[in-house]
Amino acid sequence: MRKTAKSALLRYILLTAGACIMIYPLLWLLGATFRSNSEIFASAGILPLHPVTEGWQRAFTSYGGQISLLKALRNTYLIAVPKVLLTLLSVTLTAYGFARFSFAGKKLLTVLLLATLFLPQTVLYVPQFVLFHHLGWIDSPQYLPLIVPAALAGDTVLVVMLIQFFRGIPRTYDEAARLDGCNSLQTLLYILVPLLRPVLISVGVLQLLWTVNDYMGPLLYVKTPARYPLSVYIKLSMDADTGFAWNRVLAVCCIAMLPQILVYFIAQRFMTPETGGIKE
Amino acid sequence: MKQSSANAGFIRRNRHFLYILPWMLGFLIFRAFPMLYSLICGFTDFHLFRGMHKTGLMNYIQIMHDPDVLHSIALTVKFACISVPLRLCTAMLAALLLNRMIRGIRLFRTLYYLPSILGGSVAAAVLWKAMFRDHGTVNAILTALHLPAMTWLADSRAALWVIILLRVWEFGAPMLMFLAALQQIPNDLTDAAKLDGAGAVRCFFRVRLPMISSVVFYNLMLGFCTALQEFNAPFVITGGGPRGATTLFSLLLYRSAFTENQMGYACALAWVLFLLSAAFSAAFLLLRRKLVYDPDEGGAA
Numbered sequence: 404m405r406k407t408a409k410s411a412l413l414r415y416i417l418l419t420a421g422a423c424i425m426i427y428p429l430l431w432l433l434g435a436t437f438r439s440n441s442e443i444f445a446s447a448g449i450l451p452l453h454p455v456t457e458g459w460q461r462a463f464t465s466y467g468g469q470i471s472l473l474k475a476l477r478n479t480y481l482i483a484v485p486k487v488l489l490t491l492l493s494v495t496l497t498a499y500g501f502a503r504f505s506f507a508g509k510k511l512l513t514v515l516l517l518a519t520l521f522l523p524q525t526v527l528y529v530p531q532f533v534l535f536h537h538l539g540w541i542d543s544p545q546y547l548p549l550i551v552p553a554a555l556a557g558d559t560v561l562v563v564m565l566i567q568f569f570r571g572i573p574r575t576y577d578e579a580a581r582l583d584g585c586n587s588l589q590t591l592l593y594i595l596v597p598l599l600r601p602v603l604i605s606v607g608v609l610q611l612l613w614t615v616n617d618y619m620g621p622l623l624y625v626k627t628p629a630r631y632p633l634s635v636y637i638k639l640s641m642d643a644d645t646g647f648a649w650n651r652v653l654a655v656c657c658i659a660m661l662p663q664i665l666v667y668f669i670a671q672r673f674m675t676p677e678t679g680g681i682k683e
Numbered sequence: 684m685k686q687s688s689a690n691a692g693f694i695r696r697n698r699h700f701l702y703i704l705p706w707m708l709g710f711l712i713f714r715a716f717p718m719l720y721s722l723i724c725g726f727t728d729f730h731l732f733r734g735m736h737k738t739g740l741m742n743y744i745q746i747m748h749d750p751d752v753l754h755s756i757a758l759t760v761k762f763a764c765i766s767v768p769l770r771l772c773t774a775m776l777a778a779l780l781l782n783r784m785i786r787g788i789r790l791f792r793t794l795y796y797l798p799s800i801l802g803g804s805v806a807a808a809v810l811w812k813a814m815f816r817d818h819g820t821v822n823a824i825l826t827a828l829h830l831p832a833m834t835w836l837a838d839s840r841a842a843l844w845v846i847i848l849l850r851v852w853e854f855g856a857p858m859l860m861f862l863a864a865l866q867q868i869p870n871d872l873t874d875a876a877k878l879d880g881a882g883a884v885r886c887f888f889r890v891r892l893p894m895i896s897s898v899v900f901y902n903l904m905l906g907f908c909t910a911l912q913e914f915n916a917p918f919v920i921t922g923g924g925p926r927g928a929t930t931l932f933s934l935l936l937y938r939s940a941f942t943e944n945q946m947g948y949a950c951a952l953a954w955v956l957f958l959l960s961a962a963f964s965a966a967f968l969l970l971r972r973k974l975v976y977d978p979d980e981g982g983a984a
Contacts, residue, residue: 411785418780422794425852429797431820432810444816447823493705500702507697512707519714521904523960525912525933526953529940530717530724536731555709562706587699616804618915623941637805638919641812649813656806667800671793 429660436654443649458650462658466643469629472655475636476662482546482621482632483614489554490610491603494565497556499591502569503577519559532623542626549620553610561606568602569595601673608670615663633659721950729947742951751927752935752952756959758843759932763910763963766847771902774854778861779887792862799855808919811849812836815920836921839928846916846929857902864895896975900967907963911956932956 430449436458438451465471500506501513535541535548556562572595580590596603618634625631631639637655644652725742729735746752777795781788801807814820815835822832835841868891876886892899914933917923923930936956940949 414780414783414785418791421777421780422791425795425798428810428814428852431814435813444818444820444823447820447827493709496702497706500699500706504699504702506700507693512703515710516706519710521908521960521964522714522718523908523912523956525914525936526721526957526960527714527717528936529946529949529953530721531713532940533720533724533731533946534713534717552709552713554705555713556706557709557713612800612802616802618803618805618918619937634805637809641809641919652809653813656809659804659806660801663800663804664797668793 432653432657436650436657438650440648440650443653455650458648458654461648461651462654466640469627470631470636470639472633472636472658474629475631475633476658478630479615479632479634482549483611486550486553486614487607487610489550490556490558490561491607493554493556494558494561494606495591495596495599495603497562498565498569499595501562502566503574504587516559516562520563528619528623535624541624542630543624544630546625546630548624549614549617553614558610558613561610565599565602565606568599572598604670604673608667611666612663721953724947724950725954726951727947728945729950731944731946735947738947742948743955745948746951746955751930752955754927755930755932755935756955758928758930759911759913760959762843762847762913762931763907766850767903767906767910769847770851770854771857771899771906773851774857774902775861775899777854777858778865781858781862782865795858796855799853799858802853803915805915805919807849807853808916811845811916812920815845837925839925842921842925842929845920846913849916849920850910850913857906860898860902861895864898865891868894897971900971900975904964904967907967908960911960911963 427449431447434449434451435443437454437456439453439455439457442452463472501509501516531548531552532541538547540547540551576594576598577590580594585593616634618638621632621635625635637652637659640655641652724735726737726739727735728738728741781792781795798807816822817832817834817837819835821835825832833841835845872890872894873886876890881889912933913931914937917929917931917934918937921929923934932952933956936949936952939945939952
């Protein structure tokens with residue numbers, strides 16, 4: 404009995420030490436945004452000695468030009484919202500097709516699907532850029548180069564993930580629905596999608612985080628400063644400020660991180676990947 | 684008449700192909716076609732504003748004789764070989780610690796996952812740059828511990844480690860997968876091992892690790908594939924410096940394609956990266972066949 408208590412205590416000590424290391428950079432970031440620029444690197448502590456809101460105030464003022472923090476934030480979600488919705492639609496249909504039906508050439512297509520999982524995106528940047536250049540999509544106000552590939556189930560990892568969860572649902576559900584007169588699309592909509600809701604939320608959140616964090620895409624395909632999303636804006640503000648206004652840059656970073664963390668915490672209540680919400 | 688009814692039968696049998704049609708279109712337009720196009724481009728001197736001429740193997744010969752490219756390939760492989768195993772080991776340790784239903788465990792899981800939400804974001808890279816500055820936080824901590832401070836970002840050996848540390852810090856995704864896999868191991872297996880006198884360490888290497896080896900391999904493959912493409916962190920934190928010490932392959936490719944507009948050469952570089960990545964994947968698949976126990980074939984991937 405004593406031994407298990409000791410090992411539990413050891414576990415807590417290790418867990419707490421680990422958690423401190425993991426969280427320290429983020430807490431330092433939060434503290435640093437409330438410091439003056441002369442104080443910011445004076446110590447490694449978290450709490451500012453003389454808190455100021457200068458960094459936060461200046462974060463919202465523009466560097467000049469047509470882009471500001473709030474505009475960049477809006478642009479980011481102008482890309483992310485349609486991209487997430489269209490991803491959910493296309494990825495669900497594709498995974499359903501692969502998981503439940505047979506058709507000519509399915510084996511070959513499955514191999515191709517799995518192969519694209521390990522195809523480096525970097526390899527595609529040059530030819531895709533040329534393609535979008537010829538289509539006239541570079542700097543498109545609807546962010547077509549960023550959204551359309553994802554709208555056609557381009558994120559194969561998500562398809563593969565969803566296929567696994569479709570396979571986890573017994574086919575007897577489908578058969579029962581068919582006996583009740585559902586066609587295959589109705590079976591998907593009324594039976595399988597509600598069962599997969601937690602997984603679909605995970606898929607949506609993952610795509611949202613990837614999109615908000617994406618830098619290379621907007622760097623290549625968005626040229627007009629007024630259309631820059633946050634990732635590009637942060638890099639700009641760092642290049643403009645390094646050396647003198649770190650509190651402002653860090654406040655910009657902090658504001659960029661907050662919505663993601665918030666979305667994750669809200670979504671976490673609905674995601675239970677262990678169960679997938681299914682009971683036999 | 685017979686022909687058309689046979690056709691109708693074929694369409695009827697394959698009508699569910701419609702579900703994967705969007706993916707199929709995306710695959711052909713945005714993956715297969717660009718891949719082929721870049722293969723062809725690699726044998727030309729395609730320049731975005733100067734047109735395209737056939738040059739045969741010129742690009743590939745140039746790549747083999749370009750010391751910058753060779754250095755970058757070696758650097759990228761080194762980066763992947765250090766950062767991926769280190770990240771996965773950290774993730775595994777965290778997963779083992781978290782794999783116990785004790786009070787407050789959910790909070791710990793969330794805290795460990797938190798940095799990974801930021802993923803490859805520019806914001807995380809900027810934070811890292813601020814912390815590893817010459818007069819930054821990390822050096823302040825080192826000084827407080829009476830350790831020598833380092834010029835992290837200007838030192839050609841330390842700079843790569845700054846980027847490695849950033850990627851290791853964000854180990855949440857593999858951690859969650861390991862955790863889910865560990866929870867699937869039936870208790871009687873570990874109990875039996877304990878009855879046979881195996882300690883915690885031995886139990887891990889002989890029972891648990893083999894049981895979840897297919898998840899580990901999946902993460903190894905995916906990790907290498909991602910690490911070989913690392914772009915954001917070196918681009919934001921060091922800009923590839925000092926003196927090329929963090930010019931990973933993607934940075935090199937980006938420069939020749941989008942600052943020098945040498946699309947043909949960049950396509951050849953991209954194919955080199957593709958082959959490198961494929962070689963690693965093939966090696967892991969071979970190794971997997973030898974080492975992995977699959978409870979239900981098909982495994983996690």
